[in-house]
Amino acid sequence: MGPQPKRRRILLALTAAATVAAGTALPAGPAAAAEIPVGRGSYSDTRPPGTSGPVDNAGQPVTPKVTERVADRPVPTNDWWSSLAFKRAADNPYSLPMFGHPLSYRAVAGGLEVGYATEHVVVGGGVQYEFQHKADLTLGVAGLNSPDARADGWSDWTVSPYWAGGGRTLRATIGHGSPYVYAEATGGAAQITAAAAPQVFADDGNALGITVGGKHYALFAPTGSDWTVSGSTLSADLGGKDYYSVAVLPDPGAFETFSRYAFSFVTGSRVDWDYAQDQGRMNATYTLQTEAREGTETGTLQALYPHQWKHTSDQLTAYEYVSPRGTMKVREGSSFTTSQDVTGVLPALPESGGVDQGRLTAFVNEVADTAAVGRADTYWTGKALGRLAQVVPLADQVGATAARDKILGVMKARLEEWFTAGGETEFSYDAVWKTLTGYPASYGSDTELNDHHFHYGYYVMAAAVVAQYDPAWAADSAWGGMVRELIADAANPARDGDRYPFLRGFDVYAGHSWAAGHAGFAAGNNQEASSESVNLSAGLIMFGAATGDTELRDLGVYLLTTESEAVRNYWFDADEDAFPADFQHNTLGMVWSAGGAHATWWTGNPEEIHGINVLPVTGASLHLARDKAAIDRNLAEMERENGGPAVEWRELLWEFQALSNPAAAREAYAAGGGGTYAPEAGESWAHVYHWIHTLAATGAPDPTVTADSPTAAVFATGGTKTYAAHNYGATDQTVTFSDGKTLRVPARSSATETG
CATH class of the missing domain: 2.70.98.30 (Golgi alpha-mannosidase II; domain 4)
Incomplete structure (x- = not known):
């Protein structure tokens, strides 16, 4: 379901649509709200005035x-x-x-x-x-x-x-x-x-x-x-x-x-x-x-x-x-x-000779010069945080420490504002539904309990990047406690907790998350942006690793590994044995309990149907490279439907293509105006440029080689492999890959070797 630009909760030309939120504002309850302290942050036990909690379709x-x-x-x-x-x-x-x-x-x-x-x-x-x-x-x-x-x-x-x-x-x-x-x-x-x-x-x-x-x-x-x-x-x-x-x-x-x-x-x-x-x-x-x-x-x-x-x-x-x-x-x-x-995740793709350092530095500085996260709802705030989070390690790679620290400062300030009750933005706990909702809410995250894993995944990923550079900020006694509240709401691993349900959005047997809080449709429940669900899982891995919480890290590994297999089967039909023979599409925009739809909630535009399960592109997107033929089929279908190359979200689809055919993606970037127009709201040219040109140099991810670290990956081109890993710990680490290669990674650093 994950929301996107100009999204409306309308399912185009589909029979599964059933209920629409009335959007009626309800009294927020008692006038005196208590602020519940969590480390240096807090949440409220009462909704802000004029806002709503869960309602039926009559409001x-x-x-x-x-x-x-x-x-x-x-x-x-x-x-x-x-x-x-x-x-x-x-x-x-x-x-x-x-x-x-x-x-x-x-x-x-x-x-x-x-x-x-x-x-x-x-x-x-x-x-x-x-x-x-x-x-x-x-x-x-x-x-x-x-x-x-x-x-x-x-x-x-x-x-x-x-x-x-x-x-x-x-x-x-x-x-x-x-x-x-x-x-x-x-x-x-x-x-x-x-x-x-x-x-x-x-x-x-x-x-x-x-x-x-x-x-x-x-x-x-x-x-x-x-x-x-x-x-x-x-x-x-x-x-x-x-x-x-x-x-x-x-x-x-x-x-x-x-x-x-x-x-x-x-x-x-x-x-x-x-x-x-x-x-x-x-x-x-x-x-x-x-x-x-x-x-x-x-x-x-x-x-x-x-x-x-x-x-x-x-x-x-x-x-x-x-x-x-x-x-x-x-x-x-x-x-x-x-x-x-297990397909590993990385905070960023590794350094490579394929990237022009001056060009990347200019892109990074451009992001830093305009870095801002407005006071939007939880989803759009999350998107803005996610965009900045992906640039921070790139600034580190080119030595742009001033830009890096400025971006981190903007991220911290907005996270801290959200993590403190009583302001224009806050999180409020509903003791009846046992849920934590951010206000301003959006896309039914309040009235329908939709999409919490999508929204909060961006916050967790952003917090993981901050924790990578400032572990003290992420301590439970500081701001990490509020990060854990969001995690508990969206992906609580405890079955016996009394404040949040077990793995709210994740269906362990179906192998993936569901987006609708109520599942109130004739076709059951649904999920659109599986990639935004994966974003939360990757955030758990990275935040858990950065804070030394191996149980949280391992939860993220379980969720991502399981959902990755569901995505390849049920969204992309990688083995070509899931979709009915007379269904004339090879990818779904959304999976429904009763089937699937080659559509999105807000548009029938082919570029966005094919891109909605790609964004956000992060170091967690490497799992998509397990099925390069499925990527090629997916993009070929998009061009057939579109009557030519993508226009909307073309930079996202170039990044997707780079996971299968990096050289072709680099050519598309050059021919399609890369760096010259406004990219999708969650992207930046610093990240797009680095992603495409790095993979053009290292080759696409090689998922046949695994590692004894969940934050490691291998890339291959011709007969050359590039090994990369990040060490969140305070001591040096040696990562061993399944082909016998070992890589020494200094404390709190990334390392790369070509072999």
Whole structure:
């Protein structure tokens, strides 16, 4: 969703648009606001006068739609199921479609709609594909007519909706990758309504196999119960028990296998990551907690997305499902582990002979002479900070220390103003929604809880650059404490915290972040600028390294490594196996739960559609070079659509091209007026010039060579490799690369060698 110039919250020609913020200003609450000190900074416990917190699409305030049992837990907004807890549509107290994959869901008065979309539609004049939610079954309890549905519990990628009405209750547990729905029901018989009269292909009394609309399901009631079929209604007396389950089957022949795990109810889910630094690998284990409701079986079945099964050595079954992300493959067992190479990040590309020192110095001084960060909203302030942050290490490279220090001073001043409550800009904590919002807000960061990871990523990255040169500034007792508050809001790694939810924007199973705080769309949630999400992850790596916080650094490594693989699969279709065959595009501007769109929120301009998942270009963008052929296809499509080379954002697309074909990018820079016009608002000519001409000299990144440092990278041209690393520590470091090369890096410095 990440906002850009002249952005309006309008989805052009797409069917997924559903709700629009009314923008109504609400009373800010009590007149007397307390300032909560954090080091030398502070935030407010009350919104500024005249501003708003979360509202529905009628402009009315909303509170988390959860049961009393979990009322004190921070609600995970910006998740795949957030429309259950965030009542965005004023007339809908249940949910909008929620896409767990392979199943989709929707809460309604009578229970839980369940569907399995195996076919897609291409809509919006060919720019969007959707695997739309359509109910095959509605799971409930006989006589249930609930006035609403609420979240009654959640874990890393599962959630439990809850209904109550007329003396009946229903609690279901659903999740990413789960072919099962686990139901707990009281007050009546289990009742399932099918979209059409089902065909029964297996009947074992309490276990029933049915086909509805070409989809195959298995229904499991407690032992001793029996399913009855009357038209399109299926019911089972639970015999004094309070549970049943339903599974979508890959094919009717899977009935027996799925029956084996019917009563091994999933009660929770958890990811654990381990950065094996010496190997340059990120290992992540995804585990389901289960409880045997009958018998002793505690195993289960779970479907893996492509970004997962492509990186696991765990045994998989032959079962497969269709999904908007491509084929999902099934694992028999309660856990699996993925292992991926880590692509490093750098505070800047290394020094090289390809850069004219005088030209770069002039560009750097130009930035310093005009350095300013206005009092804009959180997004545009962040963009301005990000622009300056990328120039600081370049000033260092050319010895322009006065320019460097001036830019750092401007960055510090604006960060400190934002990090102090009571002024024109501030951060305010909402104790109801457990979130920290910056005011002035923008693009629904207040009313919809959108995009916090996009906005705050720029602040964290800027703070990491300041910390690189002034560690004392970043101490928790100084201004680092407020940086950590922003990190906790957007990417809190603690599951048991009482102030912020676990990894607010990041969906650990989907492998990427979501942008909408409420997910209140017919197509589920969405994310546009995946690169702005990566910007936050890189900021965590760099800020963690600069402050000696290896846990924070490793969190950033996990998030970036995981999202990088999701981006290559689901935004850029690098392996050409994710998008439907009849979808005539090879890149997406935004990913939706139900599919994807070759579009942006604010324009159909090809240059910006192809550029939105590139900006901001930083030392974290190196991961994009893992798929040089995908970059070439992407840019070739852009030129076809555009009728020629880019005009808007052309400098961003040259930088993107430089990750694949640096020589061609340098030629495009020379021919396209590089350095002579105003670049995209988050860019500067100092950075663009340095990026393109450095890569023209060193060659594009070589992701086949890894390192035992997360802030190291290799570049290659012909038979020559350039090794680069930055050492944030206070003592010298030796970095070892996977091809055997070692590089000694002095304390708090960068080093480069060619070999």
